[in-house]
Amino acid sequence: MxxxxxxxxxxxxxxxxxxxxxxxxxxxxxxxxxxxxxxxxxxxxxxxxxxxxxxxxxxxxxxxxxxxxxxxxxxxxxxxxxxxxxxxxxxxxxxxxxxxxxxxxxxxxxxxxxxxxxxxxxxxxxxxxxxxxxxxxxxNLYMPSSERQLRTYKKNIEENFSLILYEFSTYIRQGDSEWNGAEISDTVRLLEQGKNVAIREMNNQILRDEDQYFHYFQMREKQFEILERLMPFITTIHGSVSQSIDFADFLEELSKAVSPTNHVPYFLGRLEEMRENFKQMELPTTREEFEVRSALAYMMHELQQYLLIKDSLWNDKKDKLLKKRAL
The missing domain is CATH 1.20.58 (Methane Monooxygenase Hydroxylase; Chain G, domain 1)
Incomplete structure (x- = not known):
């Protein structure tokens, strides 16, 4: 005991x-x-x-x-x-x-x-x-700060996101993977616990409304829903189609950029560049290629939403900063 x-x-x-x-x-x-x-x-x-x-x-x-x-x-x-x-x-x-x-x-x-x-x-x-x-x-004036705990949740979630994206890219290239998907359930747990701690921290602020961590976990939760939606489509793509290799490269690059830093404009540009390249390619000649390109088009749309969700968080931060400076 x-x-x-x-x-x-x-x-x-x-x-x-x-x-x-x-x-x-x-x-x-x-x-x-x-x-x-x-x-x-x-x-x-x-x-x-x-x-x-x-x-x-x-x-x-x-x-x-x-x-x-x-x-x-x-x-x-x-x-x-x-x-x-x-x-x-x-x-x-x-x-x-x-x-x-x-x-x-x-x-x-x-x-x-x-x-x-x-x-x-x-x-x-x-x-x-x-x-x-x-x-x-x-x-009750004394309440221990949860800042360190929140930073740990944030770090672990970002590490999981990075690994999930990397495993997606590996599966597309190799058509197989030894990954057991443990980070999926772990991320669900971290997001739930992180939000609860963030809410508690918000309720400990009387004179100021410090909700940046709560919004962060909400943002990651929405992004994670997109990653879950991508999983069934990842399994339908393999490296035998040339376009899928470009997409795998994009996912790997994105996996290395999961951080608080705002890389959104760059990756949105990369997605648009991939779309333009796809448009300039010849039409699919086989059913297999058609299905792969359809899946890739859908996943690029989802990843665009994934990036825009984070972009909206950055815009909110900028708006709040401008308001504070105006005051």
Whole structure:
């Protein structure tokens, strides 16, 4: 059994210590509840932390005011407590504050157990909520950067793309290959995990919207769909037709240029040059040659889309840079 203490566990432990110490120093009743609220509000991202904290604070304030009024009017009895929860929970859900149900229930039970609504009790519970939520927000200010992890995903995906394109070119030349295609399933996994980490990183940015990695993984995901569509056609092409050798050379050259650098204009030009060469060739004389050239025409179209997808990402980057400079 592997024993591991993560950063979130450490933050929770420190938060519990701080919340308990502050509440106890202020001599608040049920001071341990401040620690409970802190535990509930510790989150995996900064944006989620703010949202959860607001839900819990608003639900607690609503619960405190309404339960005090209801208990004072109808009495401190289990039936009244049950009736309050029966009415309170649907209201909180309707107000889209459902994340605060558990926290507010803790505060309501404190008030019920006290058996007497007073200003001192309200202040006590209010401070417990503020200390618990405030400590959690303070702890959530620290979120480890995923930059290194994202760069690793990016590097591995590009290496897989490069190998896949190279194996495509090898198969066309040789008509056979020892490649087992492991990079296909591996790329699916890397793209999914990379996008999840990129989304988490975006949610950790409060004052800026840093989504370049998310868009990058989306771009690679669309390109990968094209590579998957090419696979059945690759198996129909072999080196006995002269045009296929030119296409294999193009794929090999493209495999060496899978990187963040923008080589799109060059390769779009290469594709256009190949198209022009195909047009100038004599018409196919055999069924085999006709089928190969048809497959090549389709794959050149798909590879053009493959390149244009990346080109659109570069254009988006340029637009954002120009906007920033304009500001």
């Amino acid at each position: 592997r024993f591991k203490i993560g950063y979130r566990t450490i933050k929770t432990a420190i938060g519990v210590l701080m919340a308990t110490a502050i509440a106890q120093a202020l001599q608040l009743d049920s001071f341990g509840s401040a620690a409970v609220i802190t535990i509930l509000c510790i989150s995996v991202t900064r944006k989620n932390s703010l949202r959860v904290s607001w839900h819990r604070f608003a639900a607690c304030m609503l619960g405190m005011v309404t339960c005090m009024g209801m208990f004072e009017l109808l009495g401190y009895h289990p039936i009244i407590l049950g009736l309050f929860m029966l009415l309170f929970i649907p209201i909180v859900v309707a107000l889209k504050l459902s994340l605060g149900i558990v926290t507010s229930s803790v505060i309501v039970l404190h008030i019920y157990a006290h058996g007497n609504a007073s200003l001192d009790l309200f202040i006590n519970e209010f401070l417990l909520v503020v200390i618990g939520i405030g400590t959690a927000l303070l702890m």
